[in-house]
Amino acid sequence: MFCRTLLALSFLSLAANANAAAPADPDWPCQQRLVPHLAFATYWAGPAPPAGADWHADPHLAALIEEISPRGVATEDGIAKLTAFARGLSEAERAQTLPLAFAALVDQTNEERDTVISRLKALGARQRSLAKRIESDEAALQATPADAGGDAAAERAGIAERHDLLVRSYHDIGETIRYACQVPSDLDARLGAYARALAGQLGAK
Amino acid sequence: MPSQLKRGLAALCCLVFAAGAARADHLYVSNEKDNTVTVVDAATLAIVKTVPVGARPRGLLLAKDRKSLYVCTSDADHIEELDIATLSVTRTLQSGPDPETFALSPDGKTLYVSNEDDNQVSIVDIASGRISDEIPTGVEPEGMVVSPDGKTIVNTSETTSMAHFIDAASHKMIASVLVGSRPRFAAFTKDGGQVWVSSEVGGNVSIIDVASHKVIHTITFAIPGVPAETIQAVGINLSPDGKWGFVALGPANRVAVIDAASFAVKKYLLVGQRVWHMDFSFDGKTLYTANGVSNDMSVIDVGDLKVLKSVPVGHLPWGVVYGP
Numbered sequence: 001m002f003c004r005t006l007l008a009l010s011f012l013s014l015a016a017n018a019n020a021a022a023p024a025d026p027d028w029p030c031q032q033r034l035v036p037h038l039a040f041a042t043y044w045a046g047p048a049p050p051a052g053a054d055w056h057a058d059p060h061l062a063a064l065i066e067e068i069s070p071r072g073v074a075t076e077d078g079i080a081k082l083t084a085f086a087r088g089l090s091e092a093e094r095a096q097t098l099p100l101a102f103a104a105l106v107d108q109t110n111e112e113r114d115t116v117i118s119r120l121k122a123l124g125a126r127q128r129s130l131a132k133r134i135e136s137d138e139a140a141l142q143a144t145p146a147d148a149g150g151d152a153a154a155e156r157a158g159i160a161e162r163h164d165l166l167v168r169s170y171h172d173i174g175e176t177i178r179y180a181c182q183v184p185s186d187l188d189a190r191l192g193a194y195a196r197a198l199a200g201q202l203g204a205k
Numbered sequence: 206m207p208s209q210l211k212r213g214l215a216a217l218c219c220l221v222f223a224a225g226a227a228r229a230d231h232l233y234v235s236n237e238k239d240n241t242v243t244v245v246d247a248a249t250l251a252i253v254k255t256v257p258v259g260a261r262p263r264g265l266l267l268a269k270d271r272k273s274l275y276v277c278t279s280d281a282d283h284i285e286e287l288d289i290a291t292l293s294v295t296r297t298l299q300s301g302p303d304p305e306t307f308a309l310s311p312d313g314k315t316l317y318v319s320n321e322d323d324n325q326v327s328i329v330d331i332a333s334g335r336i337s338d339e340i341p342t343g344v345e346p347e348g349m350v351v352s353p354d355g356k357t358i359v360n361t362s363e364t365t366s367m368a369h370f371i372d373a374a375s376h377k378m379i380a381s382v383l384v385g386s387r388p389r390f391a392a393f394t395k396d397g398g399q400v401w402v403s404s405e406v407g408g409n410v411s412i413i414d415v416a417s418h419k420v421i422h423t424i425t426f427a428i429p430g431v432p433a434e435t436i437q438a439v440g441i442n443l444s445p446d447g448k449w450g451f452v453a454l455g456p457a458n459r460v461a462v463i464d465a466a467s468f469a470v471k472k473y474l475l476v477g478q479r480v481w482h483m484d485f486s487f488d489g490k491t492l493y494t495a496n497g498v499s500n501d502m503s504v505i506d507v508g509d510l511k512v513l514k515s516v517p518v519g520h521l522p523w524g525v526v527y528g529p
Contacts, residue, residue, distance in 0.1 A: 033406070033434065033437065033456075034434075035432065035434055035435050035456060036434075037432065039430055039431055039432050039435070040430060041428065041429060041431045042430075042431050042432070042435055042456070042457060043458060043475075043478075044475075045475040185498060188456075188478065188498055189478060189498045189499060189500070192458070192477070192478040192498065192499050193499070196499075196515070
């Protein structure tokens with residue numbers, strides 16, 4: 001029982017630590033602070049896109065953005081396509097189009113991230129609910145002596161079985177969260193790499 | 206030219222080259238995810254070696270004699286000493302649990318280590334490699350710094366949002382000063398008159414007057430178009446000439462340049478992603494930053510306040526130290 005209690009408390013503590021990083025949203029389960037939206041200026045110190053420009057209006061640019069924005073696209077592949085695209089433009093075209101391309105990539109990356117963040121928050125909420133149920137079962141197990149007989153023993157066995165299932169479930173979801181928490185960071189890293197690749201092409205001859 | 210003279214000149218060249226190579230400085234970057242320290246030649250910015258170290262290396266400090274580097278290997282629960290001549294780990298020192306940041310006494314004999322998990326500062330005698338005392342401090346201790354005269358230790362605690370001033374001789378708490386939310390790092394000015402404390406969640410820097418233990422100014426940051434929640438103040442480095450303060454702003458991907466006299470923000474420099482900790486070259490002319498998400502190190506010209514270059518290192522770089 002003692003081991004179970006320790007186990008449950010350690011899970012609860014982990015949840016509390018994770019949430020301490022982002023007190024504004026108790027369902028955010030990742031260690032890093034939640035950044036709901038990535039912003040153009042966080043990555044880009046160059047010229048802004050032309051006012052009112054819409055990247056969808058340029059079919060070549062739109063096709064490129066749609067191609068390299070999905071989560072599964074490797075950073076190197078995306079950079080290679082961006083670089084090839086930029087090299088096909090004149091210097092004047094690059095000055096207009098590359099900031100717009102980056103603005104488009106920020107929008108598309110935010111869409112990808114929104115999906116992941118929603119899923120992570122749902123998992124975080126599930127973990128919090130599980131942690132409460134584990135805590136409740138811990139209390140019930142502690143209230144019933146381990147050597148109790150009759151109905152109390154049967155009830156205690158039932159609680160213990162449920163408790164073990166809940167702990168296993170908590171552990172499994174925790175593993176998923178650990179993996180999934182890396183996704184927003186990976187998208188952030190790729191967006192930064194795209195920004196540096198485009199900025200490098202701005203002054204290229 | 207006589208062949209003997211040619212051989213003599215060749216030998217001289219070799220000696221000069223060898224002496225030059227021996228004198229070359231290096232950057233040491235802790236890679237939190239790879240469990241390595243990347244060693245970069247400061248002149249060529251080429252990677253010289255990637256040294257395997259214990260689990261989750263974060264804080265780095267150069268020994269006073271500059272012959273070794275201390276590495277907080279957080280998940281290994283100890284400090285490792287990396288010999289600079291051989292670029293290998295030669296011994297481990299006790300640290301208390303989960304060491305992340307630490308500070309070196311000016312005499313080079315003592316390390317002060319913050320132990321986030323048990324709310325203590327461990328005092329480590331470097332000669333024996335053992336903990337000689339533990340000081341209870343605030344909840345989740347983080348930043349550590351020692352005054353230039355070695356008489357005062359400052360430790361920041363994340364949960365209580367305080368900077369704790371501790372007497373280095375008696376190990377007693379002298380004062381606790383409320384600063385911004387989740388303080389991460391502290392730095393003394395060269396004259397010991399001020400302590401600058403960065404706050405990650407607060408996104409600001411508190412300037413504490415050491416004599417009165419009062420916050421005399423709070424530096425805030427605002428970058429057009431950059432969301433406030435990404436402006437997370439972490440590393441602080443004050444230029445050796447006392448003119449500038451440089452503050453790493455984490456996921457805002459900027460280093461803020463502060464006029465140390467007026468505390469005004471002069472400039473924001475765009476560097477790599479999630480800029481965390483920094484260090485100056487010995488001459489103070491160059492600043493290097495460890496960027497955790499872009500897995501690189503940015504090189505900043507301090508005179509021109511310009512970012513010169515990005516150098517790829519390992520995964521999740523946490524800190525950087527300039528050394529021989």
